[in-house]
Amino acid sequence: MNTGSPRIVVVGSINVDLVVTLERHPRPGETVRGRSLTVLPGGKGANQAVAAALLGGHVTMIGAVGSDEYADTGLSMLTSAGVDLRAVRRSPGTTGIAIVEVSDDGENTIVVVPGANAEATPALVDSAAETIADAAVVVAQGEVPADTTEAAMRLGSGRVILNLAPVIHLNREALLLADPLVVNEHEGALVLAQLGGREASDEQSVVEALLECGLASVVMTLGAAGALVSDGGGIIAVPAPRVDAVDSTGAGDAFVGALAVRLAEGSGLEDSVRFAVQVGAYAVQHAGAQPSYPALDDDLPLQAQ
Template identity: 55%
Template sequence: METSAHVPVVVVGSLNADLTVRVQRHPRPGETLTGDGGGMTPGGKGANQALAAARTGARVAMVGAVGDDQAAMVALSLLEADGVQLAAVARREGPTGLAVITVDTKGENSIVVVPGANAGMDAAAVEVHGELIGAAQVVVLQGEIPRSGIEAAIGCATGRVVLNPAPVLRLEPALVRRADPLVVNEHEAAEVLAQLAETAHDVPAGTSAVQTTPAADPRALVDSLLAAGVRSVVLTLGGAGCMMADAEGITAIPAAQVDAVDTTGAGDAFIGALAGRLSTGADLRDACRFASQVAGFSVQGVGAQPSYPRLEDPLPPLAAHAAS
């Protein structure tokens, strides 16, 4: 079933309503704290990335699902306002996905996600939109829908696959190697590398990430992922920027020079901006530099989607040098 005309960027993933609470500090186990309610805003890693891509000027379609509750209107509100095509978003009985987010005074967050309608995005639900996915220049995927849906989307894709396995699921190694790029933080990189290592003849199945990955060395992590057959890698390092690697080598890219207010959704802003810029034909290095600026802009505002820049917003400069 075709749901839309050819669209350069197709995001297959989650849509949530985010309930944000601001706290002085994050609670300890068993502790109750009083916080300030920030209200409910649209979220979900898939929707966040779709919005960030659209706000770079890219034409974007979203493939996903929401429930039949009032939270669905919240989840779709900014995507609709910014022109993301939503014909491939299903409306299901039951609740929309929900994320409960606590943000401390340093801007650091912790998040608990209840999947809701996202749990129904399996292979069958994704393959209905195979023509839309197959026609895209860039297909963007995360880890907040079922494994079978992610694998089906990669199978449908003929263009570039941007894979952000967050949270990390156990995917077919051959499909992980389709990523171009694989976008991961250090923890996710170690988990993915451990899974890929299990398929190597000289590594016994079940070997842990601690035994198979160079834990404290970002460059070694990137080298190891390339050696394991991943086409290109972007390793995000928070306030230290990112490290990207492809067949031409490894480049360290600095973060933007900003004072962070709220880091919620900054990684999604990075990935959406990256996908949007790649869809214009930019090379991966230039796309990463642009994405770092967009992510830097986003941490200066509160929440995920509401903090993402539009085309007219001036982006912060990158630091002169990447952190070592």
């Protein structure tokens, strides 16, 4: 834990990933042979917290695990990365599970069983209200109950990053607290519909329409193409380095963790996104949702491995 850095609070899911590697994903109704099964720590919230901590952030995690044998696995990388876990609840029942299929081309499919993540309640958030209010950056996603996410966003007095993945229904007031809203192209269109915005035919127009709805800033991740970023002063395209993808699981979470670190340090949104794109490109070159991260800087070229 880097206690000299501004605090980042991540409110979100803690899972264990059951990762199956296979040549290609099955079609509906088809059975294919898997190559291997690995049990790894995961969950969008935990992935983001680990990335932020390993990149130098002073991170507190707020969430819940179960009372089963998977709980310690779910917490293992958070612990080794030095994340403050005092606001993590251990609840009776099962830890959240994600079943991840990774094909030879690096693409993945994920099925999530929430388990104890449903016990990450607004009361748990309220019990950490002072910590959240003191944070330079609060990070929230869509894998815990909506009222928990909304409560965390309202308590934040610093910058609030909302990575609305998966897209769940939040009230308009909470959505507009996001600064930035971080979504991919598909999620962006769903959030736009939720806000009642105008129809948009491509990624740039979705970003423009989200800003028209009242959001302070929007970051749209585009996978290997990088990201679009805007805080109302025009849309900037940030390209990603060309790399050989091994596993895209958690790449978006690595991006968000890196974004949180740079914003907490006081960097501008565009510069923070440029750093986050590099970290996301690094992450896809390594297996698992919580890889280790080197001491990256903005000028470090990320080469295919």
